[in-house]
Amino acid sequence: MGRFLDRWRRRPPSLAIAAAVAVTVAMADQGKAEDGQPTTGIPSPSIATNLPKSGDPTGSRAALAGLGITFGITYADEVLGNSSGGVKQGAIYDGRLEVYSDIDFEKLAGWKGLKFHLHAFQIHGNGLAANNVQSLFPVSNIEATAATRLFEVWFEQALLSDKLTVRFGEFGADTEFITSETATQFINSTFGWPTSFAASLPSGGPAYPLATPGVRVMFAPTEAATFRAAVFNGDTAGPNCKGDPQRCNQHGLEFRLRDSPFAIAEAQIKYNQDKGSSALPGTIKVGGWKHFGQFDDQRFDANGLSLANNPNDPKRFRGNTALYAMIDQQIFSGAADKSINAFARITGSPDDRNTIEVYLDGGLKFAGFVTGRPNDTFGAAVAYARISDAARGLDRDNVALGNQSIVRDYEAMIELSYTAQIVPGWTLQPDFQYIWHPGGHAEGANGKAIADAAVFGLRTTVNY
Numbered sequence: 001m002g003r004f005l006d007r008w009r010r011r012p013p014s015l016a017i018a019a020a021v022a023v024t025v026a027m028a029d030q031g032k033a034e035d036g037q038p039t040t041g042i043p044s045p046s047i048a049t050n051l052p053k054s055g056d057p058t059g060s061r062a063a064l065a066g067l068g069i070t071f072g073i074t075y076a077d078e079v080l081g082n083s084s085g086g087v088k089q090g091a092i093y094d095g096r097l098e099v100y101s102d103i104d105f106e107k108l109a110g111w112k113g114l115k116f117h118l119h120a121f122q123i124h125g126n127g128l129a130a131n132n133v134q135s136l137f138p139v140s141n142i143e144a145t146a147a148t149r150l151f152e153v154w155f156e157q158a159l160l161s162d163k164l165t166v167r168f169g170e171f172g173a174d175t176e177f178i179t180s181e182t183a184t185q186f187i188n189s190t191f192g193w194p195t196s197f198a199a200s201l202p203s204g205g206p207a208y209p210l211a212t213p214g215v216r217v218m219f220a221p222t223e224a225a226t227f228r229a230a231v232f233n234g235d236t237a238g239p240n241c242k243g244d245p246q247r248c249n250q251h252g253l254e255f256r257l258r259d260s261p262f263a264i265a266e267a268q269i270k271y272n273q274d275k276g277s278s279a280l281p282g283t284i285k286v287g288g289w290k291h292f293g294q295f296d297d298q299r300f301d302a303n304g305l306s307l308a309n310n311p312n313d314p315k316r317f318r319g320n321t322a323l324y325a326m327i328d329q330q331i332f333s334g335a336a337d338k339s340i341n342a343f344a345r346i347t348g349s350p351d352d353r354n355t356i357e358v359y360l361d362g363g364l365k366f367a368g369f370v371t372g373r374p375n376d377t378f379g380a381a382v383a384y385a386r387i388s389d390a391a392r393g394l395d396r397d398n399v400a401l402g403n404q405s406i407v408r409d410y411e412a413m414i415e416l417s418y419t420a421q422i423v424p425g426w427t428l429q430p431d432f433q434y435i436w437h438p439g440g441h442a443e444g445a446n447g448k449a450i451a452d453a454a455v456f457g458l459r460t461t462v463n464y
Contacts (some may be wrong), residue, residue: 004160005411006050007456008285010361011318016293020215022386025314025348026119031249038122038132039062039065039066039262040054040061040062040064040065040376041056041062041064041065041069041070041071042054042056042061043070043072043082043463044424045392045421045424045425045463046072046074046189046294046302046326046424046425046463046464047423047424047425047426047462047464048061048425048464049064049155049424049425050423050424050425051278052250052341054390055464065089065268065447066105066107067108067394068103068105068106068107068108069101069103069108070101070102070461071099071100071101072098072099072100072101072464073097073098073099073100073463073464074096074097074098074100074461074462074463074464075095075096075141075262075461075462076093076098076459076460076461076462077093077094077096077125077459077460078095078097078140078142078187078457078458078459078460079091079092079093079457079458080092080094080128080139080140080455080456080457081128081132081455081456081457082128082132082391082454082455082456083131083454083456084451084452084453084454085133085435085438085450085451085452085453085454086132086133086134086450086451086453087130087132087134087444087450088098088132088437089159090132091125091128091247091368092125092126092127092128092131092132093125093141094123094124094125094126094127094140094142094143094403095123095124095125095126096121096122096123096124096144097121097123097124098119098120098121098355099119099120100117100119100120100122101116101117101255102115102116102117102119103115103116103131104403107316108148112156112158112344113157113159113162113400114156114157114158115155115156115157115158116154116155116156117152117153117154117156117169117171118153118231119150119151119152119153120148120149120150120151120252121147121148121149121151121209121453122147122148122149123142123144123145123146123147123148123149123209124146124416125146126141126146127139127140127143127144127145128140128455128457130143131433132378132453133366133438133450133453134438134439134442134444134450135411135413135438135439135453135454136195136199136356136384136385136411136439136440137188137189137190137350137411137413137435138188138189138190138195138439138455139188139189139433139435140187140188140189140457140459141187141188141189141191141192141208141454142187143189143246144208144209145209145244145246145250145252146245147209147246147251148251149209149210149251149252149332150170150247150251150252150253151172151208151209151210151211151252152169152171152172152175152211153169153170153171154167154168154169154170154171155167155168155169156168159442160243163219163220163221164213164217164218164219164220164288165217165218166198166216166217167215167216167217167218167230168215168216169213169214169216170211170212170213170252170255171206171211171216172206172207172208172210172211172337172405173193173205173207173214173230173262173264174192174193174205174206174207175233175265176216176218176230177228177230177264177266177287178194178197178227178266178285178324178345178347178426179192180326180328180345181283181341181343182328182341182342182343182363182364182365182379183345183361183381184380185363185365185377185378185379185381185419185455186233186381186417186431187415187417187429187431187459188381188383188413188415188433189208190383190385191361191363191381191383191415191437192207192208193205193207193208194324194345194347194359194361195383195385195411196322196347196349196354196356196358196359196385197289197322197357198330198349199354199355199356199385200236200320200349200354200355200356201262201291201320202234202236202239202259202291202293203237203238203241203245203248203249204235204236204245205236205262206232206233206236206262207339208462209246209252210236210237210245210246210249210252211236211252211258212232212233212234212235212236212259213232213233213255214230214231214232214233215230216228216229216230216331217229217230217232218405221308223270223273224270224271224273225268225269225270226267226268226270227265227266227267227268228265228266228268229263229266230263230264230265231261231262232261232262232263232264233256233257233258233259233260233261233262234259234260234261234262234291234292234293234298235256235259235260235293236249236252236254236256236266237249237256238254238256239259240261240339259293259423260291260292260293260294260431261291261292262290262291262292263289263290263291263292264287264288264289264290265287265288265289266285266286266287267285267286267287267365268284268285269283269284269285270282270283271283271303275302276293278310278329280329280331280332281330282327282328282329282330282331282344283327283328284325284326284327284328285324285325285326286323286324287323287324287325288293288322288324289322290319290320290321290405290451291319291321292318292319293319293320294317294318295316295317295318295319295320295353295354296315296316296317296351296353297314297315297316297352297353297390298351298352298354298355298388298390298393298394299352299390299391299393299394300314300315300318300390301313301314301315302314302315302433304410304417306320306394306397307394307397308394308397308398308400308401308403309401317352317353320335320349320353321349321350322347322348322349322353323347323349324345324346324347325346326343326344326345326346327342327344327345328341328342328343329341329342329343330342334368336368336374337367337368337374338367338368338369339366339367339368339398340364340365340366340367341364341367342362342363342364342365343362343363343365344360344361344362345360345361345362346359346360348356349357349388350398351363351389351390351391352388352390353390354388354391355387355388355391355440356385356386356387356388356440357386357387357389358385358386359383359384359385360383360384361381361382361384362381362382363379363380363381363382363415364379364381365377365379365450366377366378366379369425373420373421375421375424376419376421377418378415378417378418378419379416379420380414380415380416380417381414381415381417382412382413382414382415383412383413384410384411384412385409385410385411385412385439385440386409386410387408387409387411387440392407392408392409395407395408404443405443405448406441406442406443406448406449407441408437408439408440408441408442409437409440409441410436410437410440410441411435411437411438411439411440411441412435412436412437413433413434413435413436414433414434415431415432415433416431416432416433417429417430417431417432418430418431424432425462425463426461426462426463427458427460427461428458428459429458429459429460430457430458431455431456431457431458431459431462432454432455432456432457433453433454433455433457434452434453434454434455435452435453435455436452437449437452438450438452
């Protein structure tokens with residue numbers, strides 16, 4: 001196994017992806033769904049439905065789908081700029097090409113309940129948060145170090161009449177845990193994997209753009225209740241990484257297994273989901289995680305003195321934790337598919353070993369309110385991250401010693417976003433964000449706090 005992984009790491013990931021696609025295409029043969037109707041293999045929504053012959057002139061996509069093999073391609077690119085604030089003003093361009101494939105082995109080989117998933121990225125351009133704003137909240141959820149990177153590769157086995165599923169391989173926690181359907185309206189990354197988690201966990205935790213090996217178990221005894229738990233390798237880049245974890249694990253091929261584990265669990269309850277229900281539907285999730293590694297005290301050294309005097313010998317803690325809760329709730333449903341949905345989330349972590357102690361976000365999404373454009377959506381969301389008491393205490397110590405002049409307090413932001421559907425599978429998304437106290441009111445190179453930033457952007461996304 002070790003020799004195989006070494007050979008895999010040495011091969012360019014683009015060749016591995018191309019090989020997987022080639023094998024998939026070679027297996028093409030006409031098939032049908034279980035109900036006897038021809039399968040298409042087209043995700044929804046997809047621009048393919050607006051192309052001649054649904055973008056499948058040879059019929060190979062439908063043939064593969066009949067065998068249980070589906071794939072998709074998504075391309076998103078954007079221009080973002082901060083007209084004021086941050087460490088400098090300017091604009092950037094970045095983009096992300098996604099390639100993903102799923103195999104249903106029950107259709108392909110008669111193995112009931114077994115599925116396979118492959119997901120890879122080609123990321124290019126520069127990030128606005130890293131280069132211009134230096135905020136805790138990443139301005140874009142596609143911002144990452146430029147690379148061609150494997151993200152997920154896993155198998156999943158369904159058991160007990162599909163009530164229990166077990167997933168194993170390399171994958172991210174952000175694809176299933178603390179997710180909000182309403183929050184997908186927004187492009188700031190914190191509305192996916194919260195900034196509080198990214199700041200607390202080694203290398204940002206198992207979340208875009210870096211996944212890590214793990215095992216996930218999900219049990220859904222009823223349609224309303226779901227329980228999921230996962231254990232991951234605890235560091236996507238490793239303890240010896242210096243600098244950007246995304247450069248230490250540039251292609252997502254590290255497959256680390258020996259770092260301290262990271263465990264996360266969540267309970268989910270859905271209510272009023274039946275079509276005949278007169279009440280508005282919603283979802284509640286509560287969960288928490290524990291990392292079993294070593295974490296530095298945010299203020300004191302091993303002798304109980306301030307790190308302002310001795311920054312290289314922090315007190316060490318065994319383990320780190322967080323608790324969270326969230327709600328997705330429809331608050332209005334009207335004629336012509338008009339709807340308003342709301343979400344809210346809160347996380348909390350021990351202040352002595354975390355930069356962010358309390359995190360809150362929430363927002364509203366409106367759909368169907370623009371005359372003549374029933375598929376357009378728009379929304380407003382806010383986020384708040386409070387710098388922990390211990391980290392603020394260290395700032396006060398540094399101010400007293402003349403090492404710095406500012407004590408951090410919080411970072412907050414608001415995002416306004418409109419998503420216009422050009423055709424199914426192709427959207428255009430103008431976006432505005434205002435960020436207060438970037439970096440938590442961090443001190444810039446000029447000795448002053450980084451100024452509040454106004455960010456404007458335009459994203460386009462095509463799904464095939």
